[in-house]
Amino acid sequence: MAVATDLNPGTSPVHDMTAVMNMGCILFGLTCEQALAGATINGAKALGLDKRKGSLETGKDADFVVWDIDAPADLSYQVGISLVNKVVIAGKIAYNA
Known part of the structure; x- marks a missing residue:
């Protein structure tokens, strides 16, 4: 399952x-790991981009976020708090907290 938002004022x-x-996790019963996969590799696959994006692998685009968390579950449970430490796009730091 892909997990995403299209960020539009009408429906999302x-x-x-x-x-x-x-x-x-709350509405569809996903585990935190399933939600993370849905937001990364499964989302990339749904868009036909999984050969280049969605996971950290040799040969893929180096687009990723470094989070200030103790465990992946923190991404699903700590809503409304910015936990972003760094954003890397194409291998270059685009944001550094």
């Missing part, structure tokens, strides 16, 4: 992916 005003992951 949510921009926070951790809130979307939380809803996946």
